[in-house]
Amino acid sequence: MLGKMAIIGDGDSVLAFKAGGIDAFSVSHPEFARDLLKKLSKEYQIIFITDTIAVEIDDLIKKYLTMPYPIIISVPSKEGSNGYGIESLKKSMEKALGVDILFGGDEDRNQENN
Amino acid sequence: MARINVNPTRMELKKLKARLKTAVRGHKLLKDKTDEMVRRFSAIIRENKKLRDEVEKDVVGVLSQFSVARSLMSLSDVELAFAMPSVSAEVECDTSNLMSVAVPKLTLSENRSEGALPYSYIDVTSEADYSVELVGKVLFKLVKLAEIEKSAQMLADEIEKGKRRVNALEYVMIPSLEETIKYITMKLEENERGSRTRLMKVKSMIAERS
Numbered sequence: 487m488l489g490k491m492a493i494i495g496d497g498d499s500v501l502a503f504k505a506g507g508i509d510a511f512s513v514s515h516p517e518f519a520r521d522l523l524k525k526l527s528k529e530y531q532i533i534f535i536t537d538t539i540a541v542e543i544d545d546l547i548k549k550y551l552t553m554p555y556p557i558i559i560s561v562p563s564k565e566g567s568n569g570y571g572i573e574s575l576k577k578s579m580e581k582a583l584g585v586d587i588l589f590g591g592d593e594d595r596n597q598e599n600n
Numbered sequence: 601m602a603r604i605n606v607n608p609t610r611m612e613l614k615k616l617k618a619r620l621k622t623a624v625r626g627h628k629l630l631k632d633k634t635d636e637m638v639r640r641f642s643a644i645i646r647e648n649k650k651l652r653d654e655v656e657k658d659v660v661g662v663l664s665q666f667s668v669a670r671s672l673m674s675l676s677d678v679e680l681a682f683a684m685p686s687v688s689a690e691v692e693c694d695t696s697n698l699m700s701v702a703v704p705k706l707t708l709s710e711n712r713s714e715g716a717l718p719y720s721y722i723d724v725t726s727e728a729d730y731s732v733e734l735v736g737k738v739l740f741k742l743v744k745l746a747e748i749e750k751s752a753q754m755l756a757d758e759i760e761k762g763k764r765r766v767n768a769l770e771y772v773m774i775p776s777l778e779e780t781i782k783y784i785t786m787k788l789e790e791n792e793r794g795s796r797t798r799l800m801k802v803k804s805m806i807a808e809r810s
Binding site for chain 2: 532554
């Protein structure tokens with residue numbers, strides 16, 4: 487099955503991905519992204535969302551977690567990552583293992599440095 | 601632990617023993633499966649973390665590069681230049697089986713002729729060229745990240761379910777079956793003792809009469 491990719495972003499910066507063959511959609515407000523995502527999820531297999539929007543529509547994204555498709559992945563916006571991606575990584579890790587195997591060590595080290 | 605409400609008969613005892621055997625075997629198998637899933641998951645999540653860090657850095661680079669390019673051109677020019685991409689990135693979407701969880705498997709099939717840009721060189725600044733090139737590079741990583749991150753999420757969900765099942769078997773199902781079996785065996789022994797004393801009594805009464 488051939489899949490299509492889409493990216494939802496705030497502002498024009500996502501237009502860059504259009505040149506790479508990904509359909510880019512720009513929304514001015516997170517609430518529009520909600521409807522857009524519902525519509526796109528039927529059509530596209532991979533949907534990237536910039537994390538400033540992803541934070542706002544977190545509850546909707548969670549609904550797609552357990553299905554193989556569509557795959558919804560957060561990417562940072564041009565101002566940099568706001569930690570949403572890492573946060574969702576942590577969540578799935580805690581769900582599965584109950585403990586933090588990746589980040590706990592880092593924090594300890596940071597504390598030592600401080 | 602609550603006892604199952606059944607009649608204390610040999611028939612029920614036999615059924616319950618069979619159920620206990622299945623439950624114990626199922627518990628062992630499920631526990632092994634969950635352990636293996638956890639092992640795989642921890643490998644995947646490490647890779648996921650590494651890839652995400654890389655991708656986040658790259659994507660921020662691409663987007664900020666593009667916003668520089670974008671600021672040098674008018675909006676209509678940008679839209680014109682990128683409206684009709686000459687490359688189309690298609691992903692082959694399959695599902696593969698990871699510990700009986702259907703996870704997505706993606707292969708990026710890219711019909712990209714090397715160095716081809718989706719617009720004429722006149723319209724667009726070199727910054728835009730550069731950002732388009734970066735997009736092409738980051739695309740592979742993005743698809744890989746999509747595959748791994750989804751696998752991790754689905755596996756996490758499955759592990760949670762599996763753990764719940766193992767616990768339900770270990771702490772609810774098996775103890776209650778064991779208790780019911782014990783109850784039935786004791787009840788049956790009691791009945792046996794009862795009938796034996798009755799027989800002895802009858803025998804002595806017959807002996808007295810004759």
